[in-house]
Amino acid sequence: MQIHTPDWVKHAVFYQIFPDRFSRSQQLKQKLLSAVAFEDWASTPTLYGYKGGDLWGVIERLDYLTELGITAIYFTPIFQSASNHRYHTHDYYKVDPLLGGNEAFAALLEAAHSRHIKVVLDGVFNHASRGFFFFHDILENGRLSPWLDWFKIDAWPLSPYNVEQPANYACWDNNRALPQFNHDNPVVREYIMEVAEYWIRAGIDGWRLDVPECVTAEGFWQEFRERVKAINPEAYIVGEIWTDASQWLDGTQFDGVMNYLFAAPTIAFAAGDRVQMEYVQDRSYKPYPALFAVEYAATIERLLSLYDWQLQLTQLNLLASHDTARLMTIAGGDRESVEIATLLLLTFPGAPSIYYGDEVGLPGGIDPDSRQGFPLETQWDRKLLAYHRELIALRHRYRALRTGSYKSLHASGQSYVFERRLDDETVLVAVNAGTEPARAVLDAPPGTPASVVFGPGTASCDGPQLQLELPPRSGTILAEPL
């Protein structure tokens, strides 16, 4: 089977937005939002509090994203939900009123598209909230509910709130706030498919799927893909899978996954033993122990062998998300770890995704701390922002960085060099994660670039060989200047 994945994703740079925390609109657009009391924007986030970011506010920041080089946004959930992260869906057809509702989303979609920015939404289809209408009806009407078969009831009575009694229904992660759909009910399946179709028809460019491995109904994700792609063949479907995703990356389900299999070794290589264990222990990915270049190269090669190349090019690569601590904090505030990892992210096959605020050095431990309000301009790490901008621009400039082949050329100690090549365009990426200067000597067949287009390293040709001088804790990129 010829696997087809959306071309635009291969060329995209994503920005992941946690809507409550990215941008609060300056102008009041809706009377409904006047006089709403929010937590202080700059205070430490709490589990239950809202800071009041909204989609009108995102529109106000689209210029910022454009300047950064962003071409796609992945929004964590925006549908009506009584939780600041909005993974507790109350209504799949409504954008949350705090975010500005469907009206604000329509405006955002138009504004983003007019800037050639794609928009991918988060679909939480394994479970709903206990306030979700069809579950709520069961709470209200018990056995007489017409929607009884939409969820998985074990016994009566149900106890949605009183934790002293068993919930008596299947719920995600044992959390009674999140009753799990009965995906074996064809009507439930149809309901979810129609939600997916509705928003694709409304113009979104793809779905990020929350905990899709929990939905095990036969053929579910295959049908999901078919129905979504029937409306928009170029829609992006990306699953939240933290492990080997071969089961879903067979060309009939997802176009990619959130690539924590990239994040973990990249952090372990770039930050090494700087990784603060308290932020990564007992999580679903393992950015430890520290990796040397040879181990990193092997891990990356193994990762690149897992899936078809067309799927590799549409992975959603990342270093952090709302589900992890931020790399700046994981690395104990070591900016160079962030820089090296970011360089690896932005030169890797697949779409890089920047978690909002990472580009300006926003710190954050495990959630809710990783979901802080986007900082005021006075608190930005401008050097880090410039670093991101420059690398993103470079990725946009060199097609090889996006769709070129990937080949390890050199791995020694903490130095690692690889090549991205497309037709006659070759880009070399060289990283020295160590604290001492390093030298790498490579074979340099004709076409090997010798010009440094990014970073502090230097290169000199020595007959058929290229000699790279790599200053400590840095990355260097060589290419033919364009």
Next chain:
Amino acid sequence: MQIHTPDWVKHAVFYQIFPDRFSRSQQLKQKLLSAVAFEDWASTPTLYGYKGGDLWGVIERLDYLTELGITAIYFTPIFQSASNHRYHTHDYYKVDPLLGGNEAFAALLEAAHSRHIKVVLDGVFNHASRGFFFFHDILENGRLSPWLDWFKIDAWPLSPYNVEQPANYACWDNNRALPQFNHDNPVVREYIMEVAEYWIRAGIDGWRLDVPECVTAEGFWQEFRERVKAINPEAYIVGEIWTDASQWLDGTQFDGVMNYLFAAPTIAFAAGDRVQMEYVQDRSYKPYPALFAVEYAATIERLLSLYDWQLQLTQLNLLASHDTARLMTIAGGDRESVEIATLLLLTFPGAPSIYYGDEVGLPGGIDPDSRQGFPLETQWDRKLLAYHRELIALRHRYRALRTGSYKSLHASGQSYVFERRLDDETVLVAVNAGTEPARAVLDAPPGTPASVVFGPGTASCDGPQLQLELPPRSGTILAEPL
């Protein structure tokens, strides 16, 4: 102040539909509704069960309503709600999925309007359901909810379902399923006003307001009227007020109320001591003790003196509703009580409203029994249906019956005669509620009609007097044949 009320209401004959029980569509229009298990249509209704009536089904019955002479429908609530009566609003912007959703309602509205049938919806704005998003958010996030001030919290924690703990929030009728809005919050007020405007803009012809006396915020209903009428000056606003409604019928709030002040004496006069006390005791209206004609005349005259005439013409007159037992049952199955009361209803100033099924003799005690499935054709009381059709046609034929003045002419024993007069059109209505034949002799100035156009009575002129022979338990109407 010149009081303006919607002209169409003065000429309307309403039909009250309880959507879960009126008509289930024959054709499956939405996959979502396949495989939904309903209670048997013909079985005794339960408090929590659904029978699956829907709006597609109502469309299929519009011809029936047209033949009956109906020109307006009052729907008890149709918005998304986890209760078969749907007074527990879960979403004010969504028509319940069981009813076919917004899609079915839009189709219904178009189909009804094309038959010149108006559509009035039930607005439940005093309270919402405990699953309503803004209340649900308080359940989920407690003091940190941004919507905290939308409801009236007395103490923490809240206990929405566990009846062993106090609910700790204000709710309607002490029912924790129904948290009461804080109408003093200007944002709540705005929210409700926007809901009202939204559906008026969508094309509905009016609002019936549930328990509006519970909403005591200053100027609330005045603003409601202003905003609704700004969009459609002919929209009908009718409140559920069971008592003297002078406070709301001042021309700045409602156009009318559900006229239980008409229902009660009319039943007490027509059914008399046949009234089964178990169905009327401890209710909000008093269709007892039995009334003689003199008492009935006095009560009706008092009622007609309560409000401005323009408001009298837009009252919603009724004999039964989802909140009462049906008259057929109240009267112990005595069909003549139903006929006499129906004749009084259909000749009274203000818009008559037939509670679905009453026209075919559907019985029913206090709810949920008064909310039975509309009977199969084989079970219709066809004579009663013909009686309704004929009287409704008569009302449409004689303008005086709709907007003419009302004047008692004769009250003696159980015989009662009154006149409706408009310009040179006069209609006499004569009722003998007694079990013996009765005679009424009236002054007959020029223009007094002497032709019987309905009923078993006879009339003869005797000089300046008109002598009416009124068979027992019947009503007779005299008019110039048109």
